[in-house]
Amino acid sequence: MNKKKIIGLICFILLIGLGPMPLLTIGASETVKIGTDHLNIREGPGLSYPVVQKAQKGEEYPFLSEKQEWIEIQLDNGKKGWVANWLVSKKQGTTNSSTQSQSTSNKAIVMDDGLRIRKGPGTEYQVIGTANKGDSFAVLSTNGNWVQLDTSFGVGWASTDYVQLKNTATKNLEDTRSSGTVTSNVLNIRSTPSLNGSIIGKLSAGDTITILSQSNGWTEISYSGTKAWVSSQYVQTDSTPDQSNKQSENVSTQSDKKGKGTVTATTLVVRNTGSLNGKSIGSVTKGQSFTILEEVNNWAKIEFKKDTYGWVASWYLDTSSQNGNLSSKQVLKDSTVTILHDGTNIRKSANTSSSVVQRANEGEAFKVISVQNDWYEIQLSNGGKGFIAGWIVSVNGSAPSIDKSSSTNNLKNKNIVIDPGHGGRDNGTTGASGTNEKSLTLKTAQLLSDKLKATGANVILTRSSDSYIPLSSRVYASHYHNADAFISIHYDSINDRSVRGLTTYYYHSYQKALAADVHSSIASQSRLKNRDYRFGDYYVLRENKNRAILLELGYLSNPSEEILVTTKQFQEVVTNGILQGLVKHFK
Structure with missing residues (x-):
């Protein structure tokens, strides 16, 4: 064997010893x-x-x-x-997010008669059947406020507020934890049970918390995945776990049962919108009863003073057994609709093929005369009457909001690529209290994915776990699937902690209309500060041949906005906004 062959053999043996990466x-x-x-x-x-x-x-x-x-x-x-x-x-992976992976609970027990099982994770989806108290179903997955069940009607979704997840872990949590309500306008969240503890966040009056323990005037809570402390002086303990379960058995499902509700909390904050971000406009007290005019995402709309309407957390309303329908006259009393976009068509009759009698611009308001299917009949300034589509305006007063679920047919067979920003070694930004952007974008993307799939859309996630994906690969997914829409999801950050709000970006002119439609829909539903849609030089937009937008869904650097965007309520609202923006765009 010559010298070259011997050297080659030695190198080969060394390579085998090192083995693959x-x-x-x-x-x-x-x-x-x-x-x-x-x-x-x-x-x-x-x-x-x-x-x-x-x-x-x-x-x-x-x-x-x-x-x-x-x-x-x-x-x-x-x-x-x-x-x-x-x-x-x-x-059955170990790296997928908990919201998307197989649920640790293998059974869900229905806690109320007439619980509606829906096609998708949201009240806008078609009802495929109803379940009664005590019914038990296998749990397939959980996502935000929703649980996916294997029922006799087929695979469907129900609100997690009205089912009990049965497993040892859940039982232990229920045995050791209770809930509470914040009574102070602003309550500091501290790192230790002491006034010397550093402030890591804030809560507002009416916010609900899960109580881990209480001692020496301090209440231990879970905040952003870690333990934190608030002063017990400003926390109203609601009930024991068993009592909470009994109470929730009587609470109506979201938008499914309307009637009267009796306040069960000592003091309940009334807000101007159905969100923890809504401004406090009053309060109601335990024992007061109100007619529930509308229920959306665990928030109930009530007339808490004469001709004054607001939203309260529906889990603090005990519904009465008399759930009669409201008369049309009562529902429409002093109701108006506000135009959301310039050039909105007002038509002669309640359909899109009817002739246009007038056009209105953003901010104009009209009195509601009646509701016909998904349209409002309104009073015009010239004394005439017209009709406007209910899903393109906001409603004020007691008239019901209209969310045209049938319009989601516009998304059937559309190829929608959802791009959760960052992942793996790329954490993105870190919030004021430690929220990782990469985790939150994935959570939002997975909930949005389930909502879109329920409409019949073909949904592709650029990542479904905490993995690093190069920007070029994200764009490749858009091109490979010939995406009708590419949605890149992010959360913002800046050194100035007072900055907040929603921004949407596009690069090419053919992406601008998609940005406008999705942005306006999110802005009208989420109530985030509107920072508008604008040009942005981002790789996933610039190199994308398809309609693509990049969403910045609030500032994690703003402590109060960080608390807001990590709530289940916000995730529900913002994904509904994106969904309806896509529906509007493809209509």
């Missing part, structure tokens, strides 16, 4: 589901490797390992291959 490996029970037709399975983790096989949408393969944005799978022929993780989804 370590990969993220997860249990063999995990599988990978293909998310698109004709997906290339490659020899290695990259687009430069040759294609060894093609896979079809819905096929599943055993998961072997993961390297950056590529997943190694086991093929049927005994060989191995690699697929791009933004084109597949993992099942």
Whole structure:
């Protein structure tokens, strides 16, 4: 053997000893589901490797390992291959977000008669059946305020407020925790149970908290994933866990049961909007009863003073058994609609093919005469009458809001790519109290994904776990799937902690209309400060050949806004806003 061969052999042995670079490996029970037709399975983790096989949408393969944005799978022929993780989804994984992974609770017990099971995670979705108190269903997943169930009507969604999740972990939590209501206008959240503890956040009057423990005048709570403390002096303990369950059995489901409600909290704040971000406009006390005019996302609209309307948290209303329908005259008393966009059409009759009798601009208000299907009949300034679509205006007074759920048909078969910003080694920004942007964007994206899927849209997530995805790969997903819309989700940050609000960005002129429609819808529903939609030089927009926008859904650097955007209520509202903005755009 000559000298060159000996040297070559030694090098080969050394290479074997070093072995391959370590990969993220997860249990063999995990599988990978293909998310698109004709997906290339490659020899290695990259687009430069040759294609060894093609896979079809819905096929599943055993998961072997993961390297950056590529997943190694086991093929049927005994060989191995690699697929791009933004084109597949993992099942029974350990790296997926808790909101998307299999729920730890295997059963959900219905706590009220007449609970409506819906097609998607939101009150705007079609009801596929009703369940009664005591019914038990297998839990498939949870997402925000919603739980996905395997029912006799098919797979559907129900509000987590009206089911009891049965497992040991849940039972232990219920046994050791109670809830409370903040009674101070501003309550400091501190790192330790002392006035010397650093302030890490703030709460407002009417906010609800989960109480972990109480001692020496201080209440221990959970805040942004860590334990924190507030003064017990400004916390009203609501009830024991058992009492809470009994109380919630009588609370009506969101937008499903309307009637009278009796206040169960000692003092309940009334807000101008159905959100913790709404301005306090008054208060009601325990024992007072009100007619529930509307219920949306756990908030109830009531007339708390003569001709004065506001919103209260519906979980502090005990509904009476007399749920009679409101008369049309009572519901429409002193109600007006406000125009949200310049050039809005007012039509002769209640349909989009009717002739236009007048056009109105943003901010104009009209008195409501009647409601016909999804349209408001309004009084014009010239004494005449006209009709306006209920889903393109905001309503003031006691008239019901209109959310045209049937219009979501506009999204059927649309290819929507949702891009949760950052991930993996890229944390994004960190909030004033420690919120990671990468985790929050994924949470928002997953809830939005479930809502869009329920409309029949084809939804692709650029990442479904805490993984790093290069910007080029995110744009590639948009092009590969020929996206009808690409939505990149982010949360903002700046050194000035007083800055807050919503901003939407586009780069190309063909992206501007999508930005305008989605932005206006989110702004009208979320009540975030409107920072408008504008040009933005971002890679995922600039290099994107399709309609693409980038959303900055509030400032994590603003302590109060950080608290707001991390709530389930905000996540529900903001994803509804994005959904309705897409519906409007594709109408």
